[in-house]
Structures are given as C-alpha cells and as structure tokens.
Amino acid sequence: MIVDDDPYILIALREIFEERGYEVYTVNSGIDCIKELKHGFKGVILLDIMMPLMDGWQTLEEIKQNNLQNDNIISILTAKEYPGEIINDYRDMITDYITKPFDNNELITTVNSYYKN
Numbered sequence: 001m002i003v004d005d006d007p008y009i010l011i012a013l014r015e016i017f018e019e020r021g022y023e024v025y026t027v028n029s030g031i032d033c034i035k036e037l038k039h040g041f042k043g044v045i046l047l048d049i050m051m052p053l054m055d056g057w058q059t060l061e062e063i064k065q066n067n068l069q070n071d072n073i074i075s076i077l078t079a080k081e082y083p084g085e086i087i088n089d090y091r092d093m094i095t096d097y098i099t100k101p102f103d104n105n106e107l108i109t110t111v112n113s114y115y116k117n
Contacts, residue, residue, distance in 0.1 A: 001025040001041055003033045003059065004048040004077070009100075013046070016104050017111070030059030037068040044114055046098075049078040060090045069093050073114045077102070 002013045002024065010026040017024045025041065027033050031054050033045065049056035056076060063069050075096040076083070083097060096110060 001027065001033065001036060001043065001045045002077075003027050003030065003045060003051075003056075005029060005051040006048075009048075016108065020108060022111075030054030030056065030062070033059055034062050034066070034068070037063065037072070038066070042071045043073070044111055045072055045074045046077040046111075047074060049076060049080050049083070057086055057090070060093060064090070064093065075110070075114075077107075 002010055004010055004013075004026075005028050007028070010028065014024045014026055025036060027036060028051075030047075030051060033047070034054075047056045047059060051059075054062070056078065060074070063074070073095050074093055075098055076094055077098045077100065079100040081099055087094070087097070095114065098107065098110065
C-alpha cells in the first residue's frame with residue numbers, strides 16, 4: 001500500500017510496482033490507510049510523513065493504538081530528510097526510512113528484500 005497525498009507519486013509508484021507484478025493499493029491519506037488496515041490489508045506499507053488531516057506520525061500512532069501493525073511491513077517514504085526524535089516512538093514498527101527523491105530500482109530492490117526475510 002502506498003500512502004501519499006501527492007497524486008503523481010501514487011501514479012508513478014503504482015506503475016513501477018505493477019510493472020513488476022505487485023498488487024498495489026494506493027490511498028491519499030492516513031485516514032484511508034487506517035480504513036484499509038481495518039478491512040484486513042496485510043503487506044508492505046510505504047507511508048509518507050507530510051500529509052494533511054492525518055500525517056504519517058499520526059497514522060503510525062493510530063496503527064499502534066489499534067494494533068494494526070501485525071503482518072505488515074511499514075517503511076517511511078518521505079521528502080523529510082531528518083525525522084526528528086519522534087521516530088524513536090515508532091522505531092519498532094518501522095522497517096526503513098527512505099527519502100525522496102528515490103531511485104526506482106533501489107526502491108524495488110528494498111521492497112523485494114522485505115519478502116525474502
């Protein structure tokens with residue numbers, strides 16, 4: 001699942017992953033991410049931090065409070081270079097912190113590695 005408020009990021013990442021055979025869910029807010037998780041989504045979540053309404057940190061808090069992190073791999077995918085001290089509150093939930101701009105092939109390699117562990 002790709003969670004980002006930028007429609008261009010959602011479209012680009014959908015195409016990149018679908019070309020490689022991935023089933024891709026895209027949502028444009030933390031609120032919709034939580035809805036998908038409550039409806040049973042399991043898999044990799046690429047989560048943006050800077051979003052309106054519910055940012056990535058608030059989304060992580062909701063995931064934690066509702067115990068929705070099980071069987072999910074959560075990676076931050078954001079333009080925010082340094083996360084700040086707040087990341088320490090969620091370090092046990094976050095697999096990676098990837099900054100934009102990213103290299104498409106490196107991102108695919110990283111996501112592929114999640115399935116090999």
